[in-house]
Amino acid sequence: MERAGPLAIDVSHLTKNFGARTAVADVSFSVARGEVFGFLGPNGAGKTTTVRILGTLIAPTSGSAMVAGLPLTRASEAEIRQRISIMPEAPGLYRRLTVTENLEFFARLYGLPGRPARIRQVLAAVNLADRADDSCGSLSKGLRQRVALARALLSDPAVLFLDEPTSGLDPVAAHEVHGLIGALRDRGVTVFLTTHRLDEAERLCDRVAIMNTSLRTIGRPDELRQALFSRSLTVTTGAPLPVPDQVFGGLPAVQGWHATDPAARGGTADYVLTVSDPAKAAPGVTRALVAAGADVLSVTESRHTLEDVYLELIDNQEARS
């Protein structure tokens, strides 16, 4: 779902150099208000640097940006920080303080009125109401991550940056964090999600950008799949076809085909057919296979995941360099 409306983030030709090394090169993108935007890339791709620039922690070498309706300048830094929240990869909690004391401290820094009620509210949102008086040093990593998320939600930010929110979490804890992010999306919070977990991005994000120092691509996950991969049908038969070209070559809906490695399939055979419309092509393909006497085990539309898109882009870039 693409959200319409004013922009929460607008980045133009952003570059950040650390000495001779370029961490972020000429990156431009925008994020609509209420959108969950995934920012993907391998380690060292410049994702965290971009978040830190947009969060006013470090200054860009060149380029400009608008964050939460304010230009990214030194004069507006404090006001931007008032309007946004960043949850860094490490929870960064004061371990000698309790959960409530941690949140109380940050609530005071944001100058929030009605602090006790607000703290109870965010603790309830992350299912931690019963751990309010626990020392943060005694919590598991998953629980600390939830406290960090509660802290990020305290100020009801216009833009919420989540940097690898499920890094190091077990599947159950990661699933809980996904649920919380989903709930934020439902509430219309703009979320800028930095991750290298592609399943996470695919499940949660309206749009994703793939970054490797420079921006490789940006769009909805299904748009990216379509742009990078031709649509195809995967046919599985009980045994290899004697002359596959005789079966597939004469079908007008089939633009091309190739067989996958039969040895790996334990006697069955897979054929990937390039088609323009899998739903329309499937009946004709099935009839042709039956007419050829093949044992048809399945005819399915090939699904390319965001991981395929990611690997295609990153591998292509590495091959070029």
Add this chain to the structure above:
Amino acid sequence: MTTMSAARTGAVIRKELTEFRRSRFIVSTMAIIPAAFFIAPTAEILAQHPAGPSASLNQGIGFFLAYLLLIPVLIPATIVGYSVVGEREQGTLEPLLTTPIRREELLIGKAVATLIPAAGVSYLVLGIFLVIVQFGASPVVATAVLHSPYLLAQVFFIPLLAAWAIWIGLAISSRASDIRVAQQLSVLASLPPVALTLLLAFQVVHSTLVLAASLAGALLVIDCAAYLLVSRLFDRERLVIGARPGTG
């Protein structure tokens, strides 16, 4: 533009004091350092012979009181070395710097939070010392101590020396990459004013009221200059990425 907020500074002070209270290292530092610098001079004062020459007695009193001045220097030096680099190692600095807090609010909050226990413990030790002298030392020695010009200097020099140690420690902690190095350097860097105090106590430099007032004034100016310097050294980018901006 956000203005200085007493509420944010107060939040930092409250948080720091709560953390100090729950840190065994800090609590033990606040107990061991005063004890180490309190027991010896107190015992020496109690052993002073009342019939000795008055110049010798005054010199002894000056020395013992100067010895007590190590407390407001060493307590903050050991605590404040952890202040910024410790937050960075603990991972709490980045979330803190993403809030609307200004660097001045953060630095003043940390400085005041350190000054409160450092000065408090120093005055407490001085008070206990004076009570013991009043009731335990010979009347001549007690009178000499309680009417010593060094005593008034002590009252003024405690916060000034503590502030010096705090700003030097914060400057080092803002630049250091390791907690232990920061603490060791902070202790070393905070000692020069104590050396001057010792020169006065040993009457290598003869103390007068004008000299004491001048030194106090100079320390005040140095403390203010140190605050401005630390404020300029406190660079968010450097603290977050761990290197000078532009060098990464």
